[in-house]
Amino acid sequence: MKADPRQTHVALEFKHPTSFITCRFDPKGRFVFGSAHDRSVIRWELPTGAKTTLAAHDSWVGDLAFSRDGETLVTAGYDDTLMWWPVAAEAPQPARKVTAHEGWIRALAVSPDGELLASAGNDRVVKLWRMADGSFVRALEGHESHVYSLLFHPSGQSLLSGELKGTIHQWDAATGKRERSFDAKKLYTNTYAVDLGGAWSLALSPDGKHLTASGLHKTTNPLGWEHEPLILKFDWESAKLLSTHGLAKNERGLFPRARFHPDGFLIGGSNAAGFGAGAHLFFWNAEELPFHSFKMRETFFEFDLHPDGLQVAIAHQAMDPRAGSKEGMIRIVRMSAKL
Amino acid sequence: MMDADGCGSAEHRIARRQFLGSLALGAGAAASGLGGLGWFTRPAMARHFARDQKRMIVFNLQGGLSQLESWDPKPGTDGGGPFRAIRTSVPGIHISELLPHTARQMHHLALLRSLNTKDNSHNTGPVLMATGRQPTPAASYPHIGAVVAKAFDSEDRSLPGHVRIQSGGGGRNLDAAYLGPRYASIGVTGKPPGDANPPPDLTDESARLRDDFRCRLNRRFLAGRDTAETDAYVQSYEMAKELVRQREIFDVTKESEKDQKRYGQHAFGRHCLLARRLLEAGVTFAQITHGEYDTHVLNFSVLLQMLGEFDGPFATFVSDLADRGMLDSTLVVVLSEFGRTPTLNAVGGREHQAGAWSICLGGASIVRGAVVGKTNERGSRVVEREADAGQLFHTYLRALGLRSSGHFTVGGRKMPMADPALEPIQELLA
Numbered sequence: 001m002k003a004d005p006r007q008t009h010v011a012l013e014f015k016h017p018t019s020f021i022t023c024r025f026d027p028k029g030r031f032v033f034g035s036a037h038d039r040s041v042i043r044w045e046l047p048t049g050a051k052t053t054l055a056a057h058d059s060w061v062g063d064l065a066f067s068r069d070g071e072t073l074v075t076a077g078y079d080d081t082l083m084w085w086p087v088a089a090e091a092p093q094p095a096r097k098v099t100a101h102e103g104w105i106r107a108l109a110v111s112p113d114g115e116l117l118a119s120a121g122n123d124r125v126v127k128l129w130r131m132a133d134g135s136f137v138r139a140l141e142g143h144e145s146h147v148y149s150l151l152f153h154p155s156g157q158s159l160l161s162g163e164l165k166g167t168i169h170q171w172d173a174a175t176g177k178r179e180r181s182f183d184a185k186k187l188y189t190n191t192y193a194v195d196l197g198g199a200w201s202l203a204l205s206p207d208g209k210h211l212t213a214s215g216l217h218k219t220t221n222p223l224g225w226e227h228e229p230l231i232l233k234f235d236w237e238s239a240k241l242l243s244t245h246g247l248a249k250n251e252r253g254l255f256p257r258a259r260f261h262p263d264g265f266l267i268g269g270s271n272a273a274g275f276g277a278g279a280h281l282f283f284w285n286a287e288e289l290p291f292h293s294f295k296m297r298e299t300f301f302e303f304d305l306h307p308d309g310l311q312v313a314i315a316h317q318a319m320d321p322r323a324g325s326k327e328g329m330i331r332i333v334r335m336s337a338k339l
Numbered sequence: 340m341m342d343a344d345g346c347g348s349a350e351h352r353i354a355r356r357q358f359l360g361s362l363a364l365g366a367g368a369a370a371s372g373l374g375g376l377g378w379f380t381r382p383a384m385a386r387h388f389a390r391d392q393k394r395m396i397v398f399n400l401q402g403g404l405s406q407l408e409s410w411d412p413k414p415g416t417d418g419g420g421p422f423r424a425i426r427t428s429v430p431g432i433h434i435s436e437l438l439p440h441t442a443r444q445m446h447h448l449a450l451l452r453s454l455n456t457k458d459n460s461h462n463t464g465p466v467l468m469a470t471g472r473q474p475t476p477a478a479s480y481p482h483i484g485a486v487v488a489k490a491f492d493s494e495d496r497s498l499p500g501h502v503r504i505q506s507g508g509g510g511r512n513l514d515a516a517y518l519g520p521r522y523a524s525i526g527v528t529g530k531p532p533g534d535a536n537p538p539p540d541l542t543d544e545s546a547r548l549r550d551d552f553r554c555r556l557n558r559r560f561l562a563g564r565d566t567a568e569t570d571a572y573v574q575s576y577e578m579a580k581e582l583v584r585q586r587e588i589f590d591v592t593k594e595s596e597k598d599q600k601r602y603g604q605h606a607f608g609r610h611c612l613l614a615r616r617l618l619e620a621g622v623t624f625a626q627i628t629h630g631e632y633d634t635h636v637l638n639f640s641v642l643l644q645m646l647g648e649f650d651g652p653f654a655t656f657v658s659d660l661a662d663r664g665m666l667d668s669t670l671v672v673v674l675s676e677f678g679r680t681p682t683l684n685a686v687g688g689r690e691h692q693a694g695a696w697s698i699c700l701g702g703a704s705i706v707r708g709a710v711v712g713k714t715n716e717r718g719s720r721v722v723e724r725e726a727d728a729g730q731l732f733h734t735y736l737r738a739l740g741l742r743s744s745g746h747f748t749v750g751g752r753k754m755p756m757a758d759p760a761l762e763p764i765q766e767l768l769a
Contacts, residue, residue, distance in 0.1 A: 018417050019683065039415060060421035078421040104421070104643075122643065146640075192631040193606075194641055223402070223633045223641065225686055254686065271685045279685070299685035317685065318417070 003263060003309050003335040005283040008294040011311065012332040014044045014051070019328040020315035021060050022302035026087050027070035029307045034315050034330045035061035041075055041085075043092070044330065056083055056094045062106045062121070067131055068114030074131075076105035076119060084134060096134045100127060109150035109159065111173065118159055120147035126161045126171065138176045142169060145195065149213075151202040162199025162213055164188065182239050184232050187215035194223065201257040204236070206264055211236055212245075214255035214268060229255040229270045231284075245284045256301040262309050265291075269314070271299040281312065281333070298329060310336050393703070393739045394618050395487050395670040397626040398653060400645075402633030403464075404675040405689050406718060408435050408642045410697035411452045413718045418681035420639055429708040437646040440654030441699075446708050447657050447666060448701035449767055453712020453721040456677060456728045459691035461633070464676035469514070471732025472758050483735055484624040485515035485522035486756055490741055491623045492521075497581050498588065499525045500623040504610045517749050524626070527617075529609045531586040550580075588620045589613070602652045611652040615659055618669060632675060635688040660702065670703035670738045681717040695721045698731070703738040704769045711766045726764050733763040 018037040025032050033054075035041045041054040041061055059078035066073055066087065072095075073085040080103060084096040103122035110117055110131060120126040126140040126147060145164035152159055158179065162168045166188035170179045188197040199213040211234045219227040229252075231245035245266060247253070258268035266284040271277075279299040282290040298316040305312055316329040412435045413419040424433035427445035434442055434450075441448075458464045458473070467473055470480040481489075488500030501524040503512065515523040537546065557573065587593055591613040602608035607629050614625045630645040653673070660666040678696020679689035695714045701707065713723035736743035736757060743763055746753040 037417065037419075059423060079423070146643075194631050195644055196637070196641070223631060223636050223688070225636050225688070277685075301687070317683065 001308075001310060001336055003261060004337070005265065005267075005292045005294075005335050007337045008281065008292075008312075008333050008335045009338055010331060011334040012047060012049070014042075014049055014330040014332075016042055016328045016330070017318075019317040020300075020302075020330060022063060022304075023313045023315040023330050024064040024066070024304045025306045025311075025313060026073070027066050027068065027307060030070075031087065032304075032313045032330055032332065033064055033073065034313075034328075035064065035075070036328060037318075041073075042330070046332075052090075052092065054085055054092050056097075057081065059104075062104060063108040065108035065110050065117065068110065072131070074108060074110075074117060076100075076108050076121070078104040080105065082117075082119060082129070082134070098129070098134050100129070101125065104146075106146065106148055107150040107161075109152050111152050111159075112154055112156040116152075116173065118150050118152070118161075120150055120161055122146045124163070126150070126159070126169075128159075128173070128176070140169075140171050140176050140178070142178055143167070146198070148198045148200050149202045151204065153204065154208065160202050160211070162202050164195055164198035166197065166199060166215075168199055168202065168211075168213060180239055182211065182213070182234050183241070184213040184215075184234075186217050186232060186241075187213060187230060189217070189219035189227075191219055191221070192223070196227075200255065201259070203259045203266075205260050206262050209236055210234065210242070212258055212260075212266065214258035216254040225252060227252060227254065229253040229268070231255055231258050231266070231268060243286075243288065245288055245290075247282070248289060257303060259305060261305065267303070267305070267312065269300060269303050271301075281314070294333065296331070298331070306332075310334055392621065392623075393487075393491055393668050393670075394622070394665075395483070395624045395672070395703075395735065395739060396614055396618065396656075397483070397624075398649075398671075398673040399465075399626055399628045400630055400632050400649070400673065400675045401465075401628050402461075402631050402675070403459075403677045403679055403691055404632045405634060405638060405642060405679040406452070406695075406697040406714075407679065407681060407689075408437055408638070409646065410434055410450050410699055411714055411718055413681070413716065416681070416717050418683055418717055420683075422639070432708065432710055435646070437642060438650045440650045441657075444654045444657045444661075447661055448671070448699055449705050449707065449709035449711070450697060450699055451711050451726060451731070451764065451767065452697045452714060453724045453726055454678070454696045454698060454728075454731075455721050455725050456693045456696075459677045459693035461676065464693065467728045468674055468676055468731075471729045471761075479516045481516040481518045481522065482514040482524070483732060484524055484626055485518050486736070487624045487739065488522045489515075489518050489747065490736075490739075490756070496621070498585060498617075498620060498622050499582075501525065502527055502617055502622050502625045504529070504613055504617075504625060504627045506606050506610075517754060518747065519749075525582075527589050527613070529589070529591045529606075529613045531590045536586075537583065585620075588616065591616060601655055603648075605648060607648050608652040611656045615656060618660075618665065619663075634679065635684065635690065636686045638679070638683070638687060638689045640687075657701065666702040668703065670705065670735060671701045672735065673699040681719050692719070695719055700734075700738075700767070704740065705738050705767055706769050709767060711764060724764075724766065727761075729758040729761040730764050733757045733761055734767055737763040737768055 020034045023034040031043050033043050043052040057077040061075045063076040073087050075083045082098045082100045083094040085092045101121050101123045105121040107120050117129045117131045124143040128137040143163045147163050149162040159171045159173045166185035168182035184199045197215050200215045203212045214231045216227040217230045233243045235242050253270040255268045268282045271279040278297045281294040283292045284290045300314045300316045303314045312333050314331045318328040412424040414424050423436045425436045427442040429445045458467050469482040472480045484501040503524045503526045510526050512524045591609050602612040610627045634641045677693040680692045715722050733743040743757045746755050
């Protein structure tokens, strides 16, 4: 079935007492995982909603990644630690723990052949590990600020990493050498001595021609939420900025994540400014402004696309009861007509 | 040479130690009347007097520091955030992992975890914390720096008693209220005051003659007048002369390269090192303002930066004061204008919360390693030993050896040093 963003509707909701940070579908599409503020990772079976808790980290889990066969989950903690878990076990326990970084681990990526796991975070170092046994391969050094995002090129030859100050480095995955950089400094600001912004997420178009980096810009009052969301679109060959995607004028917010649908349209999410103003999924084609949006009352930072290309999982925050649910929630919306 | 004592005329001797006899708690306080140690040329002598002189430093973490990411962590609770609580040098006390260096100095410090200041406004919250009293349209009150500067003023003080160290330039501020301009803060940046070097063609003799002439004109003008405006002019001129004469005291680059490296090559590090330099030289009160802690957006990422910058230099400062024997005579306070909510907003920020928050203080007569007060599981409400800004103000004065129920006599009127309806937080006082 072909996805139709204009038909997006809520399909399932899985509640939890605390907010969620991020969420991912496993590659086989059997489960959705969400990392929660209570430091656990929650697994829900689809579509039954059978709930299992994975508890081992000593802080929030910032990202989740899977082995290519879909049998192993890796969790990246703000406690410096990577953990390997069996995806489908009845009562999962970590099969491996690796103290991988100094400080938060913010991002993970798995190479297309499934051999390598990349991790990065606040220590500014990108590290490569063997997915199968967790052994260290090499460190890629050169970032000047916290690393927010990682992406393997589908060829497997290159790894991209985006940082707080807006630089995106492209590394040779085999040698660890830096090949080139993309300038995404539009997504970074330093106002009132606060570094804010960054390349929050990276995505490559299905045809391989465009790289996007998402975040914010136009920061007049960084801590007063006075900034606008922005997605930069680069030409892959030349690394030049081609165009941008955003919202109508004066819409404030941040795009923590944007990713391409296999059909070529781009999906991004942003929380609306103002207490209780809610949040949206946005959908763009080539134009600057979205062709469709889907509004929700509860806010979120992260979402993920199901392997079927129809379902989107959204990691909602618990909110002040005056503004919405005080529970956290993984909500699954479906980009097709209601059954 | 220019005369270090200014004109030497009586009109410059304003509001001298009239209060000390009624305020000081003991002989130590009388000794604390010593000021202006900058003129000591022998370091050992300066160190000797520096140890005895009472001083205060405030680290103002501007914007409303989250107590949950600093002094009162609640790891694992709803809204407690991602950071862990770490052990400190005092068994049983844990603070946020964002403050690892400070944690190692905890045996010099104390925590008050039960502040309810009832004011979460950026306009009035800082004033309340600085004055210990809620401002009213009819009255404004002197900031703690002005009160401390006046309480420890002396005839021979040759440096400003009330200094604000800031990035945004110098100048005088209007924070002494009825205590008068002599106790208003002067802003310094870590560089010598602007235009501090006399013109090269101005000889010492020419400068002296010019100053004598200015003083004669002053005396004639002031005959029969004694207004605040003329006081302000005279005090500003005398202070400017002293700043020029002792300009190197304000130049942090005169400190050793090793110390400059220890404190860090950024503004806050330089400000902390300058504060150490000024306190050693005899300045009574210094305040350093740091950061942007008004974290309505991305609270955790911003505090990683802000407290990451604060932690090292602050801990170095506390350690240096202890090593130099100055901590027993120096009150150290880390405050803000309010705390922040456990509930996170839609953009990962925390909102203002004045009803339950914390400060850190130490040195002088503060009990080392004390934790006073308690909040509930989430940190949204005080559940034990609630305290407010007025009680803190009393506590500061008592920690410095002053009777906080005392008063200043200003223009013949008795003005209470602190809110007379309140008392110090005894649990914090040795």
